[in-house]
Amino acid sequence: MxxxxxxxxxxxxxxxxxxxxxxxxxxxxxxxxxxxxxxxxxxxxxxxxxxxxxxxxxxxxxxxxxxxxxxxxxxxxxxxxxxxxxxxxxxxxxxxxxxxxxxxxxxxxxxxxxxxxxxxxxxxxxxxxxxxxxxxxxxxxxxxxxxxxxxxxxxxxxxxxxxxxxxxxxxxxxxxxxxxxxxxxxxxxxxxxxxxxxxxxxxxxxxxxxxxxxxxxxxxxxxxxxxxxxxxxxxxxxxxxxxxxxxxxxxxxxxxxxxxxxxxxxxxxxxxxxxxxxxxxxxxxxxxxxxxxxxxxxxxxxxxxxxxxxxxxxxxxxxxxxxxxxxxxxxxxxxxxxxxxxxxxxxxxxxxFEWASFRLLGKIPLADTFVGILVAVVTVLTDLAIAVIVGVIVSALVFAWEHAKHIYAKTYVDKYGIKHYEISGPLFFGSVQTFADLFNPKDDPDEVMVDFANARVYDHSGLEAIDALAERYTRAEKRLHIKHLSQECQNLLVKAGDLVEVNMLEDPRYHVADDRLA
Incomplete structure (x- = not known):
């Protein structure tokens, strides 16, 4: 009204x-x-x-x-x-x-x-x-x-x-x-x-x-x-x-x-x-x-x-x-x-002017301080719209950088000699290198199980990282098993497609940002 x-x-x-x-x-x-x-x-x-x-x-x-x-x-x-x-x-x-x-x-x-x-x-x-x-x-x-x-x-x-x-x-x-x-x-x-x-x-x-x-x-x-x-x-x-x-x-x-x-x-x-x-x-x-x-x-x-x-x-x-x-x-x-x-x-x-921002110096993450100062400077030198766009981009990159460090794996070898990797964290463009570094195909046993139950694949880069991992184990002539990937991930994988174990009851459901879905 x-x-x-x-x-x-x-x-x-x-x-x-x-x-x-x-x-x-x-x-x-x-x-x-x-x-x-x-x-x-x-x-x-x-x-x-x-x-x-x-x-x-x-x-x-x-x-x-x-x-x-x-x-x-x-x-x-x-x-x-x-x-x-x-x-x-x-x-x-x-x-x-x-x-x-x-x-x-x-x-x-x-x-x-x-x-x-x-x-x-x-x-x-x-x-x-x-x-x-x-x-x-x-x-x-x-x-x-x-x-x-x-x-x-x-x-x-x-x-x-x-x-x-x-x-x-x-x-x-x-x-x-x-x-x-x-x-x-x-x-x-x-x-x-x-x-x-x-x-x-x-x-x-x-x-x-x-x-x-x-x-x-x-x-x-x-x-x-x-x-x-x-x-x-x-x-x-x-x-x-x-x-x-x-x-x-x-x-x-x-x-x-x-x-x-x-x-x-x-x-x-x-x-x-x-x-x-x-x-x-x-x-x-x-x-x-x-x-x-x-x-x-x-x-x-x-x-x-x-x-x-x-x-x-x-x-x-x-x-x-x-x-x-x-x-x-x-x-x-x-x-x-x-x-x-x-x-x-x-x-x-x-x-x-937010005078309280001076009191925040040293009390908030350095990246946030940098973003605030950067936006203020760009606002003065150019205009507000460019400053906000720059600030959002830099903040997004900082966020991606920080979350790229949050992917890790718990590993163990079971009684059958199969090595298990339990992946936790987000798999996206910023974390693919850290993800790749978690694995050592050369020293791993002939059977390897990778569990994505506690992980999420967010974009095309993450899918490519899984395909690249499958190719590394294939070149090493070792058998790779992948489980607990969403149905959408399974449909989009190319090289690792045959290595994915399908479990309709346990596999998660979530969407992945990928052009092939369009």
Whole structure:
């Protein structure tokens, strides 16, 4: 059942006010990501509005905020530069369809395969990325239009306002929780700058620096229906398909990991497959209404959660407030000092970073520590999706390496002179060498019995290892008996097929990952 917010006026107020806070923080980020992608600011703002409202209504995680993101913007930039913005709209539309298909096929469950060290590295790396992204707000355009670092009085004013914003957000909840601290901080610092006439950089200044136009504004109309103006041909598909697949993958990985983090913070559970569909529908609409697409935003989601937003109303109100800014409130939003928004994001950084991970150093396996640090570093140097993929691969290899050591054999010779090998542990690609080293055909007696009752064969490599073992004993002119293999293993063995003893009552039943089964 669709539930807009939790029961009670307090929930409605919290969701609405936290949505306003999020909308204020969305404006400069959407503008910045639009310029990263090489498109107009309104393309980024429209994306933030459409992503926000659609995923809030039909997505699987109430309280999570979606919009234009840097992770997807860096994928778009080369497509826009080479082929133009219309091809971007087509790629975003196709990416949305891929994401919908992922949800229909229930692929969202695979996010559970992300190990905890990877999640720690993801969160810590993300906090560093958010922090570094705010540093660009300490740059201004010089007379030649080049960005240079602030210095002197402007820098002191900027730092002072950032500290004031952070202080309000930190201490106000100790006095009252009637209003979101982030919203109070933004409004207070804006009024302070306005009435004291401080020389502080504003949202309009950011827009002017990035566009090179002093009169640049975020004002605009409603998004208009617009079919991407590209040739409907295989050549177009050849161009946009690689970008669409990457955009879909990056968007889903970042969204589902953010969903998992919000689940942990709120002690509730979102629906991953439904979120895949929500993200897909939002991106499809973006492609048809002139938006750059996007995915879940960890920073804004954290602002929303910290401000008391829990229901779908918080995301809906954030999107509607953002649209209001575009339609009628651009002049007011452009007055907000950037320092106030930077202060809000610095608080997000402090809340996002897992400081407890420092206490885990030396207390958890070295491999887990390495994976966490690796994911954080790759997140900072490349993007979140690549970092998570790298982390999962490395974790899987570490897991395989460790379990490769767990295969062993108990041996004895019975009264008939037959040597018995009772194998225990997993037989797969990582353990085949250890398995082979357990046997010594040259010194073994003429009759050998290998018992797999306490072992499991997991893949094609394991089957090949058994066949290779049979061949070794055949070359040594000795008789090998194999028992307690699953029927599936028996069917797939080639060289050892005649050596397998069939026992319908005792042989186990399990499946093996092998292409021949397809």
């Amino acid at each position: 669709f539930q807009l917010t939790c029961p009670g006026r307090q929930c409605v107020k919290n969701d609405t006010l936290s949505g306003l806070t999020v909308a204020l923080a969305l404006v400069p980020e959407a503008i910045a990501f639009a310029f990263v992608a090489g498109v107009e600011p309104l393309v980024g703002l429209y994306a933030a509005f459409m992503m926000g409202i659609i995923t809030s209504i039909i997505g699987g995680r109430p309280g999570m905020i979606s919009g234009a993101t840097g992770a997807m913007a860096v994928v778009m930039v080369s497509l826009v530069a080479q082929h133009g913005v219309e091809y971007l709209f087509a790629a975003v539309l196709l990416a949305g369809l891929i994401q919908i298909l992922s949800g229909v096929l229930r692929l969202g469950k695979f996010i559970r395969m992300v190990p905890h060290p990877v999640m720690l590295g993801f969160v810590n790396g993300l906090a560093i990325v958010i922090f570094l992204a705010q540093l660009q707000q300490f740059q201004v355009a010089d007379a030649d239009g080049n960005l240079v670092w602030m210095s002197g009085e402007p820098l002191l004013i900027m730092l002072g306002l950032v500290v004031l914003t952070m202080a309000i957000i930190h201490f106000l909840p100790k006095l009252t929780s009637a209003l979101p601290a982030s919203l109070v901080a933004i409004v207070s610092v804006t009024l302070l700058v306005f009435y004291l006439d401080l020389d502080a950089r504003t949202v309009q200044g950011v827009l002017a620096d990035m566009s090179g136009n002093p009169q640049a504004t975020i004002a605009g109309g409603l998004p208009e229906f617009h079919i991407p103006m590209v040739p409907f041909s295989f050549e177009t598909l050849y161009i946009i398909l690689p970008y669409a697949v990457i955009l879909a993958a990056v968007g889903l990985i970042e969204s589902l990991l953010t969903l998992s983090l919000i689940d942990e913070l709120t002690e509730s559970r979102g629906r991953g497959n439904k979120e895949c569909i929500g993200q897909g529908v939002a991106n499809t609409v973006n492609g048809l209404f002139g938006g750059m697409g996007g995915c879940a935003m960890i920073g804004q989601s954290m602002i929303n959660i910290n401000s008391g937003g829990r229901g779908r109303l918080s995301g809906i109100s954030a999107a509607l407030f953002l649209l209001t800014f575009i339609l009628v409130g651009s002049s007011l939003i452009e007055m907000i000092p950037v320092a106030a928004l930077v202060g809000v994001m610095f608080i997000v950084v402090l809340g996002t």
